[in-house]
Amino acid sequence: MRSTLIRYTPLLLLAVAWELTARLELVSSSALPPLTTVISAWLDLLMSGELIANGAVSLYRGAAGFCLACLVGTVLGIAMAWWRPVHVFLSPLVEAFYPMPKSALIPVTVIWLGFGDGSKILLIFLGCMLPVTIGAFNGARSSDQVLVWSARSMGAGRLRVLLDVVLPSALPELLNGVRTALALSFILLVTSELIVAREGLGNLIGYLGANGSYAPMYAVVLTVAFLGFAADRLFQLYMNRQLAWRA
Amino acid sequence: MSEARDMSDVQAARLGAGSVLRRTARAFGWGLAHMLGILMLLIGWEVFARTGAVTMFILPPFSAVLERVWADAVGGDLWLNTALTIYRAFAGFAIGGIVGLLIGVAIWRNRVARWFFDPIISVGFPMPKVAFLPVIILWFGVFDTSKITMVAIEVLFPVVTATVLGFQGVGHELIWSARSMGAKEREVLWQVMLPGALPQIFTGFQVALPIALIVAIFAEMAMGGYGLGGAMMQASRYADSRGVFAGIVEIAAIGYCVVKLMSYVRYRLLIWHPEALAPSTI
Numbered sequence: 001m002r003s004t005l006i007r008y009t010p011l012l013l014l015a016v017a018w019e020l021t022a023r024l025e026l027v028s029s030s031a032l033p034p035l036t037t038v039i040s041a042w043l044d045l046l047m048s049g050e051l052i053a054n055g056a057v058s059l060y061r062g063a064a065g066f067c068l069a070c071l072v073g074t075v076l077g078i079a080m081a082w083w084r085p086v087h088v089f090l091s092p093l094v095e096a097f098y099p100m101p102k103s104a105l106i107p108v109t110v111i112w113l114g115f116g117d118g119s120k121i122l123l124i125f126l127g128c129m130l131p132v133t134i135g136a137f138n139g140a141r142s143s144d145q146v147l148v149w150s151a152r153s154m155g156a157g158r159l160r161v162l163l164d165v166v167l168p169s170a171l172p173e174l175l176n177g178v179r180t181a182l183a184l185s186f187i188l189l190v191t192s193e194l195i196v197a198r199e200g201l202g203n204l205i206g207y208l209g210a211n212g213s214y215a216p217m218y219a220v221v222l223t224v225a226f227l228g229f230a231a232d233r234l235f236q237l238y239m240n241r242q243l244a245w246r247a
Numbered sequence: 248m249s250e251a252r253d254m255s256d257v258q259a260a261r262l263g264a265g266s267v268l269r270r271t272a273r274a275f276g277w278g279l280a281h282m283l284g285i286l287m288l289l290i291g292w293e294v295f296a297r298t299g300a301v302t303m304f305i306l307p308p309f310s311a312v313l314e315r316v317w318a319d320a321v322g323g324d325l326w327l328n329t330a331l332t333i334y335r336a337f338a339g340f341a342i343g344g345i346v347g348l349l350i351g352v353a354i355w356r357n358r359v360a361r362w363f364f365d366p367i368i369s370v371g372f373p374m375p376k377v378a379f380l381p382v383i384i385l386w387f388g389v390f391d392t393s394k395i396t397m398v399a400i401e402v403l404f405p406v407v408t409a410t411v412l413g414f415q416g417v418g419h420e421l422i423w424s425a426r427s428m429g430a431k432e433r434e435v436l437w438q439v440m441l442p443g444a445l446p447q448i449f450t451g452f453q454v455a456l457p458i459a460l461i462v463a464i465f466a467e468m469a470m471g472g473y474g475l476g477g478a479m480m481q482a483s484r485y486a487d488s489r490g491v492f493a494g495i496v497e498i499a500a501i502g503y504c505v506v507k508l509m510s511y512v513r514y515r516l517l518i519w520h521p522e523a524l525a526p527s528t529i
Contacts, residue, residue, distance in 0.1 A: 010363045011370065031385055088277070093284045097499070099457055099506035103465040103476070104498040107483035107491045112305060186375035191465045194380065195480070202378070209381035217381060225374040232373030 033215040042219035050204065051223065058189060058200040059227075061117055065124025066185045070178055073129040077136025077177075078170065082162065094130060102127035102184070106192050120192050120200070127188045128181035135177020139170030172246065175239045182235055186228040201227075307489045315493040324478065329501060332475040335391060336463035339398025343459070344452060347403045351410025351448075364407070372404040377462060380469060394466040401462045402455040409451020413444030446520055449513050456509050460502055475501070 015035055021027060022034035033041075045051040080087045080094075105126055109119040143166045151161045193202025201224050208217035289309055295301070296308040303311075319325035353360035354368075380397055387393035417440050425439045467476025475498055482490025 006362075008366050010366050014367070088280045089284045091284075092281045093288065096285060096503060099502040100499040101457065101460040101464045101502050103461050103468065104479065104495050106465075106468065107479050108495060110483065111488050111491060183373055183375070187377050187461070190375050190378045191469075194377075195465075195468050205378060205381055209385070214385065221378045221382060224378040225376070228375040228378075229370060229373050 030212070030214050033218060037215045038218045038222070041213075041215040042223070045216055045219055051201075051220070054199055054201050054204045055223070055227075057117070058193065058202065061120040061200065062124060062185050062189045064117075065121040065188075066128055066182065068121070068125045069128035069181055069185075070132050072125075073132025073177070073181070074136045074174060076129070077133040077138075077174070078140045078162070078166065080133070080137045081140035081170075082166070094133060098130045098134065102188060103191050106195055109192070110196050115196055115198055120189065120197070123192050124185050124188050128185050131180040131184065132174070132177045135180070136170055136174045139173030139177075140166050142173070143169035172243055175242065179232070179235055179239065182231055183228070186224070186231065190224055304486065304488045307492055311489055312492040312496055315489045316496055319493060319497075325497065328473055328475045328478050329497070331473050332460075332463055332467065333501070333505075335394045335467070335474065336398055336459045338391075339395040339463065340402050340456060340459040342395065343399035343402025344406050344455065346399070347406030347451075347455075348410055348448070350403070351407045352414070354407070354411050355414040368404060368407050372408060376400050376404075377465060380466065384470065389470040389472070394463060394470065397466050398459050398462045401458050405454045405458070406448075406451045409454070410444070410448050413447030413451075414440060416447060417443035446517055449517065453506075453509055453513065457502065457506060460498075460505065464498060 018032070019035045022029060022032050022037075042051075076090065080090050102123070105123055106119075109123045109126075113119040113122055147165050147169065148161055151165050156164065189200075190202040190205075193200040194206050197203040201220055205217055205220045205224070208214075208220065292306070293309045296303070296306045296311075316325065319328075350360075350364055350368075354364050355361075377397070379400070380393075383393045383397055383400075387396055421439050421443060422435060425435050430438070463474075464476035464479075467474035468480045471477050471480060475494060479491055479494035479498075482488075482494060
């Protein structure tokens with residue numbers, strides 16, 4: 001408890017510095033409203049239900065796109081490692097699209113699916129799929145050949161080998177890819193909602209900022225930042241638990 | 248004796264020629280197979296758009312998009328927008344990279360710096376910092392300063408993490424050997440620690456570079472003005488879908504070149520490292 005307190009003191013110091021800078025009017029209060037004002041604005045947003053309604057929309061979009069990306073990305077990556085023709089066919093495509101700055105896809109997804117949920121889900125799916133694919137591919141192809149041979153010699157079919165040997169040995173790299181994708185999904189969610197959307201947390205930020213209500217805007221920005229942080233920490237916990245067998 | 252050797256040499260040369268030919272043919276075949284995926288995608292795009300199954304607005308044919316890219320290039324807009332986007336991405340990348348490197352070294356060397364920065368970095372890294380864009384616009388306006396600041400902030404975190412991990416990962420044996428052979432602290436730092444940490448630091452840069460491009464283009468989209476992102480957003484507002492797809496093609500090409508360039512630089516800089524021999528993983 002005490003060590004945690006000491007560890008996170010710098011964050012506390014930053015919060016105090018924020019409060020003091022704003023209270024002493026070192027910068028204009030519209031550019032940096034005091035932290036306490038931001039917190040009360042956050043409580044107001046929570047009470048009015050705006051935060052929860054928009055947050056639910058955003059989380060739905062993020063979760064749908066992210067889950068689809070994980071599913072399809074894993075299948076593609078393992079197929080690439082398992083069958084040479086798939087690899088020959090897909091790897092140049094992956095190589096060509098992986099470095100593409102994904103935010104460029106925002107206008108296209110809007111052209112295809114409009115301003116609603118569909119375009120956000122498609123964007124997150126497209127953006128998050130390739131990191132998962134690459135993680136699954138690198139994990140699956142580096143699985144220990146001796147283990148594969150032993151399993152085969154003990155009479156396991158190809159499917160059994162895939163599920164019981166290749167998949168578990170691919171797991172560490174795969175989960176790393178998924179973690180990258182998780183961070184990316186939040187970035188893409190916020191950017192697409194800030195640029196084109198009618199609801200969602202990103203849209204709420206843009207709307208409040210355009211109206212000049214800066215304290216609530218800060219509150220929503222901090223909420224989004226916290227959600228991204230919490231998602232990553234939860235995933236890390238899950239990852240450690242899944243990989244506990246690796247000792 | 249010498250005749251026999253000559254014979255075997257000739258035979259070897261003949262064999263060599265055959266296998267070289269075969270190897271070239273095989274490499275060519277695989278190269279073609281590798282191109283196949285991309286070619287099929289482009290041809291499929293063109294054919295699908297021409298069949299009229301979807302409107303020109305939803306998916307203009309690839310040839311029409313290429314025409315548009317060509318028109319942009321001739322008109323000069325393409326070069327101006329590309330130069331601006333690259334300038335913003337790289338300025339932010341350089342600032343974030345250098346500051347990140349310095350903070351990383353400080354965390355590694357200094358206990359107070361570690362105490363102060365460690366929680367900030369570990370809490371800040373997983374946050375979607377793009378959400379702070381409106382705040383940054385509020386502080387720095389809508390011009391280059393805020394775009395570059397946004398890029399620098401996003402680049403900072405992966406570089407700091409990679410730098411700390413890189414320096415901490417240098418083997419103790421290497422340092423002890425250097426010291427026992429009489430190297431001064433300075434020499435240990437520059438000749439052992441830095442080269443030892445370089446692969447990891449470079450990985451940090453390689454993670455940060457695509458992020459820099461993503462954020463630069465996003466910032467341009469959100470704030471408008473010149474630049475590839477701004478041009479795309481404008482095309483999208485005027486429902487000019489050819490312009491939007493031209494933007495995607497341009498941005499994809501630039502992203503590809505920049506990332507390839509970076510991995511080439513890595514290969515040249517780390518050519519002494521065992522990893523340079525390993526096959527590349529995408």
